[in-house]
Amino acid sequence: MKDYLILKGGQMAVGDGVPEVIPVLPLGHVVSSKGEFDVDEESFQAMKAQIAQRGVDLVVDYEHQTLKGVEAPAAGWVKELKLEGGQIMAVVQWTPRGAQYLENKEYRYLSPVVTVRRSDGKATGLHSLALTNTPAIEHMTPIVNSDLFEGGQHIMDIQKLAELLGLGTDATEEQILESLKACVDENKSLKAGAQPPADDSVVANKTVCELVGLKAGAPVADVTARIMELKSGKIDGVDLKAEIQTLKQQAAARDADAAVTLALKAGKIAPAQKDWARQYALDNPQGFAAFVEKAPQVVPMGELLGDGTMALKGGTLDEATMLVCKQLGLDPEDVKKYNLKEE
Structure with missing residues (x-):
């Protein structure tokens, strides 16, 4: 993890007028408001390589606004880094506004933002430069190494993390990382313990x-x-689907027989229609019910016998039976032969 350090630029005066080349960092041991680090030729080469890799000019802003996630107009753009006179120098192309500030001496100091390699405390990157009149800002929050900068976010997050881990706000980064690692290891252990073995010995809920x-x-x-x-659909060898289907068919047959019987008793169908009516009631119970409700009475009440046959009086069909035969297209002789009983 890298930290950004705001340099204490007490000796980093921009100078009079609008210089095109300005000092950025002296070679050697540097003391900043947030720590100490070293600058050498390796630092210079690493900073140049970093800028080349990004492929964009390095910004010179006002009061480190680039780090604060707010509108950050440029005062100038670093076009090149040079190593001269024991210092890393920057060739800057100033904006008209930035040049005017310098010309009027409204800004006089430069404050660079660098990345420091933790392993040996050496500066290895240059994030941005800023014009400022207070280059030695005390108690300023370090900036996290990211392309999305928000002033103070790094320390705030670390403090919150320390609080969540049950540590004091003065906990060091090493203590926080150690505690966090312990939590991660414990979580992995719990997850591993919750996994069932890969066999059938585990009993179910x-x-x-x-x-x-x-x-x-x-x-x-x-x-x-x-x-x-x-x-x-099977339990203990019994096909439940088949059983249910059989029960449904039986219930439908009972309902159809009952509906046909009621229709016969109401005189809505003739005995000769019984088989047709039963099939209709089986196939479409609602349709048959609607038919019976709307059908006229075709058989006079009292003419129906308990076994569903018409009475044959004097060996002939009565007027009502003949009317039914006519309506249904039945042959009276067939009715006499198959569907009537003599009284």
Whole structure:
């Protein structure tokens, strides 16, 4: 992890007028408001390589506004870094506004923002430069090494993390990382302990066992087999789907017979229509019910016998029976032969 350090630029005066080349960092040991670090030729080469890799000019802003996530107009742009006279120098192309500030001596100091390699405390990157009149800002928050900069965010997050871990706000980064690592290891251990072994020795949940008709503690294999059996519609070898279908058919047949019987008794159908009516009631119960409700009475009340036959009086069909035969297109002789009883 790298920190950005705001340099204490007490000796980093821009100078009079609008110079095109300005000092950025002296070679050697540098003391900043947030720590000490070293600058050498390796630092210079690393900074040049970093800028080249980004492919954009380095910004010179006002009061480090680039770091604060706010509107940050440029005072100038660093076009090149040079190593001259024991210092890293920057060739700057100033904006008209930036040049005017310098010309009027409204800004006089430069404050660079560098990255420092933690392993040896050497400056290895240059993030930006800023014009400021207070180059030695005390108690300024370090900036996290990111392309998205928000002033103070790094320290604030570290303090919150320390608080969540039960550490004091004065905890060091090493203490926080150690505590965080312990939490991660503990979490991994808990997850590993929660994983079931890869065999069927693990018993299923008690409630699940009871729901599928097994004793609590049944092996997973037994529970799985029972669930698959239920999905197939069979229990203990009995095809439940077939049983249910049979019951449905029987119930439908009873309902159809009852509907036809009521229709016959109401005189809405003739005995000769019984088979047709029963099939209609089986295929479409609602349709048959609607038909019976709207159908006129075609058989006089009292003419129906208990066994569903018409009375034959004097060996002939009465007027009502003849009317039914005519409406249904039945042959009276067939009615006499198959569907009537003599009184």
